[in-house]
Amino acid sequence: MKPAPFTYEAPTTLGEAVDVLGRYGDEAKVLAGGQSLVPVLALRLARFEALVDLNRVDELAYVREDDGAVVVGAMTRQATVEADPLVRRAVPVLAEATRLIGHFQIRNRGTLGGSIAHGDPAAEYPAVVTALDATVTVAGPSGTRQLAAADLYDGPMTTTLADDEILAAVSFPVWGPRSGFAVREMARREGDFATAGTVVGVTVADGRITRAAISLFGMGPVPLRARDAESHLVGAATAGLDLTAVGAAAVAGVDPPSDVHASGRYRTRVASRLVARALESALQEATA
Amino acid sequence: MTATQAAPGSGVGRFLGQSVKRREDARLVTGHGRYLEDVLWPDAWHVAFLRSPVARGRISTLDVKAARALPGVRAVLTGADLDPLVKSWWQTAMGKDSPQPPRRLLAADDVRYAGEPIAMVLAESRYLAEDALELIDLDIETQPAIVSDHRGRWGAAKDGELVHPEYGSNVASTLPYPGMPDSNPALEEVLASAPHVVEETFHQHRYICVPMETRGIQARWDPARDLLEIVSSTQNVHEVRSTVSRLLGLSDVQVHARAEDVGGAFGLKCFVDSEELAVAAAAYSQQCAVAWIEDRNENLVAGGHSRTEDLTVSLATDADGKILGIKGHHVEDVGAFPTYGVGGNAGLAMMMLPGPYDVGQYFYSAEAVFSNTCGMTPYRGPFLMETVAREQLIDITAARLGIDPVEFRRRNMIRPDQLPFTTPTGLVLETITPIETLDQATEMIGYADFRKEQAAARAEGRILGIGIASYIEGSPAFGAAGAEQVTVRMDMAGQALVFMGSGSHGQSVETTMAQVVAEELGIDIDDVRIVQGDTISSPYGTGTAGSRTATTFGGAARIAGQKLKEKILQVAAVALEASPDDLEITDGVVSVKGTPGAAIGMEQIAAMAYAGHTMLPADMEPGLEAKHRIRNPPLMFSNACHAAIVEIDRDTGAVEIKRYVVSEDCGNMINPMVVEGQITGGVVQGIGGVFYEHFVYDGDGNPLTTTFLDYLLPTAADVPDIEIGHVITPSNTPGGFKPMGEGGAICSPPALINAVRDALAPFGGLPNVQPLTPEVVLDVIDGVPAV
Numbered sequence A: 001m002k003p004a005p006f007t008y009e010a011p012t013t014l015g016e017a018v019d020v021l022g023r024y025g026d027e028a029k030v031l032a033g034g035q036s037l038v039p040v041l042a043l044r045l046a047r048f049e050a051l052v053d054l055n056r057v058d059e060l061a062y063v064r065e066d067d068g069a070v071v072v073g074a075m076t077r078q079a080t081v082e083a084d085p086l087v088r089r090a091v092p093v094l095a096e097a098t099r100l101i102g103h104f105q106i107r108n109r110g111t112l113g114g115s116i117a118h119g120d121p122a123a124e125y126p127a128v129v130t131a132l133d134a135t136v137t138v139a140g141p142s143g144t145r146q147l148a149a150a151d152l153y154d155g156p157m158t159t160t161l162a163d164d165e166i167l168a169a170v171s172f173p174v175w176g177p178r179s180g181f182a183v184r185e186m187a188r189r190e191g192d193f194a195t196a197g198t199v200v201g202v203t204v205a206d207g208r209i210t211r212a213a214i215s216l217f218g219m220g221p222v223p224l225r226a227r228d229a230e231s232h233l234v235g236a237a238t239a240g241l242d243l244t245a246v247g248a249a250a251v252a253g254v255d256p257p258s259d260v261h262a263s264g265r266y267r268t269r270v271a272s273r274l275v276a277r278a279l280e281s282a283l284q285e286a287t288a
Numbered sequence B: 001m002t003a004t005q006a007a008p009g010s011g012v013g014r015f016l017g018q019s020v021k022r023r024e025d026a027r028l029v030t031g032h033g034r035y036l037e038d039v040l041w042p043d044a045w046h047v048a049f050l051r052s053p054v055a056r057g058r059i060s061t062l063d064v065k066a067a068r069a070l071p072g073v074r075a076v077l078t079g080a081d082l083d084p085l086v087k088s089w090w091q092t093a094m095g096k097d098s099p100q101p102p103r104r105l106l107a108a109d110d111v112r113y114a115g116e117p118i119a120m121v122l123a124e125s126r127y128l129a130e131d132a133l134e135l136i137d138l139d140i141e142t143q144p145a146i147v148s149d150h151r152g153r154w155g156a157a158k159d160g161e162l163v164h165p166e167y168g169s170n171v172a173s174t175l176p177y178p179g180m181p182d183s184n185p186a187l188e189e190v191l192a193s194a195p196h197v198v199e200e201t202f203h204q205h206r207y208i209c210v211p212m213e214t215r216g217i218q219a220r221w222d223p224a225r226d227l228l229e230i231v232s233s234t235q236n237v238h239e240v241r242s243t244v245s246r247l248l249g250l251s252d253v254q255v256h257a258r259a260e261d262v263g264g265a266f267g268l269k270c271f272v273d274s275e276e277l278a279v280a281a282a283a284y285s286q287q288c289a290v291a292w293i294e295d296r297n298e299n300l301v302a303g304g305h306s307r308t309e310d311l312t313v314s315l316a317t318d319a320d321g322k323i324l325g326i327k328g329h330h331v332e333d334v335g336a337f338p339t340y341g342v343g344g345n346a347g348l349a350m351m352m353l354p355g356p357y358d359v360g361q362y363f364y365s366a367e368a369v370f371s372n373t374c375g376m377t378p379y380r381g382p383f384l385m386e387t388v389a390r391e392q393l394i395d396i397t398a399a400r401l402g403i404d405p406v407e408f409r410r411r412n413m414i415r416p417d418q419l420p421f422t423t424p425t426g427l428v429l430e431t432i433t434p435i436e437t438l439d440q441a442t443e444m445i446g447y448a449d450f451r452k453e454q455a456a457a458r459a460e461g462r463i464l465g466i467g468i469a470s471y472i473e474g475s476p477a478f479g480a481a482g483a484e485q486v487t488v489r490m491d492m493a494g495q496a497l498v499f500m501g502s503g504s505h506g507q508s509v510e511t512t513m514a515q516v517v518a519e520e521l522g523i524d525i526d527d528v529r530i531v532q533g534d535t536i537s538s539p540y541g542t543g544t545a546g547s548r549t550a551t552t553f554g555g556a557a558r559i560a561g562q563k564l565k566e567k568i569l570q571v572a573a574v575a576l577e578a579s580p581d582d583l584e585i586t587d588g589v590v591s592v593k594g595t596p597g598a599a600i601g602m603e604q605i606a607a608m609a610y611a612g613h614t615m616l617p618a619d620m621e622p623g624l625e626a627k628h629r630i631r632n633p634p635l636m637f638s639n640a641c642h643a644a645i646v647e648i649d650r651d652t653g654a655v656e657i658k659r660y661v662v663s664e665d666c667g668n669m670i671n672p673m674v675v676e677g678q679i680t681g682g683v684v685q686g687i688g689g690v691f692y693e694h695f696v697y698d699g700d701g702n703p704l705t706t707t708f709l710d711y712l713l714p715t716a717a718d719v720p721d722i723e724i725g726h727v728i729t730p731s732n733t734p735g736g737f738k739p740m741g742e743g744g745a746i747c748s749p750p751a752l753i754n755a756v757r758d759a760l761a762p763f764g765g766l767p768n769v770q771p772l773t774p775e776v777v778l779d780v781i782d783g784v785p786a787v
């Protein structure tokens, strides 16, 4: 479990990092917190001629408010996100989801951008990004571009980012008043990637749901949006809502994977119940 | 929480019986432990093994030329290079003639499990060694693997295809042994006529030792000194020395083995396996220093596996639930190359299946089978299937008969008035207290009140359950293992060095044995140092394993200490012109009883014993050194009862352990804190086994759980507070100690499984499946047949 040889590059600005990355093309990989990349290298499941370390690129570590959104720099540590007062107030579900990532030691190193760029289908952040319709800022040789969350993931641990692009920041829209959110997951142990999980957001006005978002993680090759269930929710009265039916609708047609931890059948059953639980909690928050 | 119920004379002294803080901890918890990797020789060549990617097949190409040519690589060795060096290969405890699978250091013609070493690279660093591995050209013609499916159906172990053609059969061993009766007609009669006979098959999946420090060894052959020097992460340095000397045809005085701090073992490091021997052979043949530190991936795939068995038990009772007879049939998968002999655990399981009960008629049969998987290695309580199966069957039987499971146990347990009790397999139980520990555990957990709470919770739709399990822990000390030696040497300054053949790998031996010796000598514990794990300085011994250290080394330390104390008093008597009988030792000072003014310090006594020998009587040997080699019974016993309360999440099947209680009787405790630490660690391994840990192979023998991402160990977050109560009934051996190191791991699996079974009773039966993943549990709740 020792990585193959690689060259180590340590730029200090985003521009420099893009340049260095451009020189190597697909022969280089960006190193953020290393919590996913380093084990992959050590097991020699992947190898790269060079690692471009972003840990000295200070301009990529920040949390700020920008035009009705909270923008988080890619190199912001997960632990920082979890504790950030702005995140907790304006995008509380992001903070709540962070607590479910690994253990605190991992969150001290792991970054928001690393998790989102890594794109593990059982990870929390990609599901939050997907549920909240976040926007990703990507820096490349020809400048920066914006990418909608829906267009970010291609397959398990694959994004639509080009080899010479760096995920620079993620912008989370701030939902209006009378909104509620929840994240629920089933993991074999405290701190494990989810066997199945869900992120739910709702806005309620006059006893009716006006906005709803449900994403599922651990349930497919990429984080999924339960659009059918969402469309049934929008306009529905909160009183007497059949949570179980929403849960069932959310997993209808989903074909989750089977592995040594659980079968797809188990994931489906559990995800539908987690959606019901999360929705109940989100509605409570929205109507409190 | 701790409750203690002590018999008179339970041996509490200044140090003995006290929760003295572990002397190991200051260095271990501050990162100053010294493990093998901390002492690698700068000139050592680092090893990486090329391992088989498949479970079974013929090697058609093995070309190491390019790897040999990589700069920084000293050698790439194959079976053709190393295996001719092997002179003989056997384990001391098993003897030269016990059956074994064919052994080899490196696979040459065929491979027999995924992970089997095929070639070994010696390079300047492990990094380079792994680079070289990638340059080796290997082709294997895959053959169908002989594997049991991971849910314990053994259908594949047919003799058409053989794991070891040389062995002639996939059946590695059977019980009864040849010459023993192959049935018990009286039991058959009982089974045919008893009012109730319940039979179930219990499965135990593959889960494994996974010590924090993996295996590792460095070896150096020095022709000038005619010495093969070894540092190994081992429980038993003498076994390392002797296995290596036999392997290479050296003599025991040509090999020196020692250990540094050992970061856990759990049985994995009792014996010496092919990779470790390959390192020694490479050092010898290459005449250089060679080092191998197993990485976690290797440790999981090839570090020795455990459990993996089925036990079918039939239990006959009368109408009132009195047990009339019990019959067991055990099937074990020992993998391809079990680390010792043919690896089966049935021999001990057979002795222990009756447990703490008076079972009437008895019979046990067993079959161990080879498979194309990693070989079996001992793991804390290797024989525990007897308790795992029996305690589940007792709950199932009690439920069928409508008898409370605690009451059922009480009715059948061996009573104090039956002691000494001879079991059907001839074990003599002298000082066990199963009913007392059952009573203490059920009282601590509030068994009676829990049943009310459970009924109320069920009415609210919550799923709660309680599980009880009892056992006796048998510690084998066969052969040399029952005759350990301790030497206590006091030099001229009056402090004691204690030399023992133990091999602490987490048992607090440096603390507990110092307590014993300090107590006997009347000196401060800080004036005692334990020396172990070195074939040159330690007396010959079998290391630390099988829960024997307190009973064998502890007993020997006690007597050696007493002998030295007598000598100290004799020398002091000369100085004080008194009779030794009138002297006492307090805090390192010898004085005449009742005349505190007439006193002499330990340092003066020691000086006199050596330098002042001319003052000693002519018939007194100078010096202050005493040894004792103990003679212990081949089996000793402790007993305990575990009780667990669980709550299950109705939506996910996740199990939460709400309470966990242990009541145990290990006789006199040298250090109650250490006893509780041992119990707690064992229980955590049981929690891991029942709910998390599972080494999985697919149907072709490919390992699927090769990192900690998939092989799940319990973390601190998954472990409840473990509450421990003590009953103290001394054994009849020196010190009154009993074996207790494995019990936590033995009794926790059935206690936890029983708790889940009890919780799920309203939903129907628990299938014979392990581990109890959330999915298994949820399938029962949802009434969905298991996949």
Ligand SMILES: Cc1cc2nc3c(=O)[nH]c(=O)nc-3n(C[C@H](O)[C@H](O)[C@H](O)COP(=O)(O)OP(=O)(O)OC[C@H]3O[C@@H](n4cnc5c(N)ncnc54)[C@H](O)[C@@H]3O)c2cc1C
Residues within 6 Å of the ligand: A029, A030, A031, A032, A033, A034, A035, A036, A037, A038, A054, A074, A075, A100, A101, A102, A103, A106, A109, A110, A111, A112, A113, A114, A115, A117, A118, A120, A122, A123, A124, A125, A161, A165, A166, A167, A168, A191, A192, A193, A194
């Ligand atoms: C024991 C353990 C448990 C864990 N549990 C969880 C869990 O429960 N949930 C969870 O979500 N995660 C979990 N993780 C993963 C953790 O969250 C990682 O930190 C995260 O997946 C990757 O972030 P990183 O900053 O460490 O990225 P790295 O490991 O450095 O990089 C990961 C990948 O992303 C790429 N990358 C990183 N940053 C960028 C960027 N700015 N632009 C483009 N590409 C980039 C890298 O090139 C690499 O391919 C766990 C990790 C461990 C070790």
